[in-house]
Amino acid sequence: METLAFQGLVGLSLAMYLWLLSAGLTIVFGVLGVLNFAHGSLFMLGAYFAFTFYGLWGINFWLAIILSLSTVGIVGYLMERFFLRHIYHLDHAYQLLLTFGFILIFDDAVKMVWGGVAKIPAMPGFFEGTVPVFGRLFPIYNIFIIGSGLLVALLLSMLFEKTWWGKIVRASASDREMASAIGVNIPTLFTGVFIFGAMLAALGGALGTPVRVVAPGIGAAMIIQAFIITVIGGLGNLKGAFVGAMIVGILSAYGILLFPVFELFLIFVIMAVVLMVKPQGLFGG
Amino acid sequence: MKKTLMVLILIAILILLPLFAGKYVIYMTIHILLLSLFSLGFNLLFGYTGLLSFGHAGFYAVGAYACAKILLAAPSLLVGIVGGVIFAGLVSLLLGLLCIRHTRIYFSMLTLCFGMMIFSLAWKWRDMTGGDDGLVGIPRAPLEIPGLLRISVAAMESYYYIVLVFSILAIFIFYRLVKSPLGLTLQGIRDSETRAACVGISVRNYRLISFTIAGLYAGLAGALLPPLENTVTPPVAHWSHSAEPVLATLLGGIYTFAGPIVGAFLFYIIKDIIVRFTEYWLICLGVIVLVLVLGFRGGVVSIFSGKGGTG
Amino acid sequence: MKEIIRTEGLAKYFGELAAVHAVNFSLKEGLFTSIIGPNGAGKTTLINLMSGYLFPDAGRVFFRGTEITKTPAHKRVKMGISRSFQIMNIFPRLTVFQNILLPVLSHLNKNSQAFSTLGSQREAVEETEKILNEVWLWEEKDSPAAALSHGDQRLLELGIAVATNPQVCFLDEPSSGMNPIERIKVLELVKKLSAERKTTFAIVEHDMDVVFSLSDWIVVMNRGEILAEGKPDEIRDNQEVRDIYLGEEI
Numbered sequence: 001m002e003t004l005a006f007q008g009l010v011g012l013s014l015a016m017y018l019w020l021l022s023a024g025l026t027i028v029f030g031v032l033g034v035l036n037f038a039h040g041s042l043f044m045l046g047a048y049f050a051f052t053f054y055g056l057w058g059i060n061f062w063l064a065i066i067l068s069l070s071t072v073g074i075v076g077y078l079m080e081r082f083f084l085r086h087i088y089h090l091d092h093a094y095q096l097l098l099t100f101g102f103i104l105i106f107d108d109a110v111k112m113v114w115g116g117v118a119k120i121p122a123m124p125g126f127f128e129g130t131v132p133v134f135g136r137l138f139p140i141y142n143i144f145i146i147g148s149g150l151l152v153a154l155l156l157s158m159l160f161e162k163t164w165w166g167k168i169v170r171a172s173a174s175d176r177e178m179a180s181a182i183g184v185n186i187p188t189l190f191t192g193v194f195i196f197g198a199m200l201a202a203l204g205g206a207l208g209t210p211v212r213v214v215a216p217g218i219g220a221a222m223i224i225q226a227f228i229i230t231v232i233g234g235l236g237n238l239k240g241a242f243v244g245a246m247i248v249g250i251l252s253a254y255g256i257l258l259f260p261v262f263e264l265f266l267i268f269v270i271m272a273v274v275l276m277v278k279p280q281g282l283f284g285g
Numbered sequence: 286m287k288k289t290l291m292v293l294i295l296i297a298i299l300i301l302l303p304l305f306a307g308k309y310v311i312y313m314t315i316h317i318l319l320l321s322l323f324s325l326g327f328n329l330l331f332g333y334t335g336l337l338s339f340g341h342a343g344f345y346a347v348g349a350y351a352c353a354k355i356l357l358a359a360p361s362l363l364v365g366i367v368g369g370v371i372f373a374g375l376v377s378l379l380l381g382l383l384c385i386r387h388t389r390i391y392f393s394m395l396t397l398c399f400g401m402m403i404f405s406l407a408w409k410w411r412d413m414t415g416g417d418d419g420l421v422g423i424p425r426a427p428l429e430i431p432g433l434l435r436i437s438v439a440a441m442e443s444y445y446y447i448v449l450v451f452s453i454l455a456i457f458i459f460y461r462l463v464k465s466p467l468g469l470t471l472q473g474i475r476d477s478e479t480r481a482a483c484v485g486i487s488v489r490n491y492r493l494i495s496f497t498i499a500g501l502y503a504g505l506a507g508a509l510l511p512p513l514e515n516t517v518t519p520p521v522a523h524w525s526h527s528a529e530p531v532l533a534t535l536l537g538g539i540y541t542f543a544g545p546i547v548g549a550f551l552f553y554i555i556k557d558i559i560v561r562f563t564e565y566w567l568i569c570l571g572v573i574v575l576v577l578v579l580g581f582r583g584g585v586v587s588i589f590s591g592k593g594g595t596g
Numbered sequence: 597m598k599e600i601i602r603t604e605g606l607a608k609y610f611g612e613l614a615a616v617h618a619v620n621f622s623l624k625e626g627l628f629t630s631i632i633g634p635n636g637a638g639k640t641t642l643i644n645l646m647s648g649y650l651f652p653d654a655g656r657v658f659f660r661g662t663e664i665t666k667t668p669a670h671k672r673v674k675m676g677i678s679r680s681f682q683i684m685n686i687f688p689r690l691t692v693f694q695n696i697l698l699p700v701l702s703h704l705n706k707n708s709q710a711f712s713t714l715g716s717q718r719e720a721v722e723e724t725e726k727i728l729n730e731v732w733l734w735e736e737k738d739s740p741a742a743a744l745s746h747g748d749q750r751l752l753e754l755g756i757a758v759a760t761n762p763q764v765c766f767l768d769e770p771s772s773g774m775n776p777i778e779r780i781k782v783l784e785l786v787k788k789l790s791a792e793r794k795t796t797f798a799i800v801e802h803d804m805d806v807v808f809s810l811s812d813w814i815v816v817m818n819r820g821e822i823l824a825e826g827k828p829d830e831i832r833d834n835q836e837v838r839d840i841y842l843g844e845e846i
Contacts, residue, residue, distance in 0.1 A: 035393075093331070093389070096337055096339075098579070100528070101570075103571070105568050108565045108567040261410075265406060268398060272383055279386055462710055465709055467710040472687070473687050473690065475689075476687035476690060479649070480681075480685045481670075482670045483679060484702050484760055485671075485674045486670055486707060
């Protein structure tokens, strides 16, 4: 029983990375109408940059995270401003193809710059150590992750519900023409939202650096799970992304415990079941 | 008339190829033919039906692994290949039932997910698929019809002819398919799913038909692989392999019949050239994709037929 | 006069808004019917509900006595119901010829023929040629539909709607978005189709000249309900109807 509860906590920390990734993906889709296949690559870049700043150059952990977000933010800016923007008027297929092209580029670029071998940097001192929970030892860093994820969820929900910027974004998401008519600069807004989404993904990657492997291909692995999450939760729905991430994260952890080797398959089955019962996702409309 | 002549000349060249080309060229040509079949299937879904699949390698892999397992148990070429195709068709029918009810973006996401699901099965299910070592020692079994004939295809040239015959037949069938009422129906669904429904077409059924046929073609391409390479490993199911027909078709031309075939040829030429200079050929591929999407959406065929990329 | 389509208490809500509310609509066979009313009256929603593009939240739809409330759109077409769209809905990449050929093939149940060529479908090809001439698009038959002028696209849209040889055909604002010259042509075609075919037409229109000159029967909708219906003269004299059009000359 205690093992199950403990594994649930492990799943919860895993879920937080997925949440950060999926939140950005779903916000970008909701506002721009674009599904960014390369979103997982932005997560991966966040991890690599954080590793470089913190692990290789020894910069202060918090500063390293901020720098990593900023760098990926710039990458996101370049992607949207100079590439995506030119094809908004085309069929969705071309947006998918373009962002798919970016996956190929980022995956190899990362190998070129950092080499193909995985990196595992050290833990920042103040988070080292474990805490006894449910009869086992739970890493303190994971508690930090869970806390951060929940904090981001809270901040995002406040941002979109209560602030002026959040309202503008939501209005533009549901009616672009109307928003434009009342003076919202749509192109700038789109760029801003894309950068915001990219930074959320990078945050997920960066926060994971001390405890997770940093390697080429983690982007692709994450994007598959992010897709599953948005399918389960409903594309464009932030609450759905959060719930979906919890489901996938926690079930993955249980899968690893109870059906090792086939845990990914288990997640696919869950997705298939949700789709058969509610094709638009649990919160989709 | 001009087109028929060109096709006949091409077929003649392919038939005569082993006479003037070395083993490497023959080997490449087999791979080009396999990618052509793979891409034709992909484009039936994309160019003709409007559904963009990023997991098509999954069906290729089912065809490849099924053929391999059959050949390891009963070394008869026809049984292996046909068996591979049938398995791929069944899997694509089943997955199609799930994927087809969804709008285009969900569809693309789902295909990526299911493709990778097949990859994870191939990679982890040691007992069945050999895990990350894959299946090895697959015989290039003889072409055998009990009581009638038994042809050894151990030589690369002989196997080449087997692949050529299957390819020409399959491409011909594909041609008839897309020029038929079924082909027109699929294109109507691509152009306007609402309009198609409002002229009495059951959109869902036809999408499923398209999905299954696409899976059969991918499965054929996959089933022709094991006798050639004598091994099958998990990367055949990976999303980066799913990228190949996408790129070949984009290169050659999405809304044309010959586009995928032309694109398959270009793809191998380009890949061959690039890997001589650098191991980072995915970046080059990615850049090519960006260039094509931003500037040349009609692909190479459109440049020659003057139709232009209409996107 | 036989009733060909009938709705009972039909309702459709979009959030809190009742687009259509307690509608009992009846279409009599052979009577050219116009559905009129101010914007937002629910006319297009009613057509969507009857053609199967939408399913109702309450109420039922009947076609020749058979209930079709939840029958999917493509099946309704096979039963004999067809429609055109207010926002142009053609097959842009297909040629004009193919645009018509496709519904004709559907009517003849030949869509799934996978191994015969299009040219060998003699019956379908002849029928398509006939319709192309009927809608005055023979000259453009090999052009991609997207290349047609706006007015010709509407003619094509009408052609697609009648190509399945329907018993009932709903035309949703066939002349909307047309310049005056195109509009005359489109409405001429509607008149011609209605006179020459065995199809019962029901159109949503704003042009009152057309409505009153073509219609055998007029249904007036307002705020999701049927306000009044009757012969053109009756409607012209109806005070309530005049009121909702705010003194417009009808």
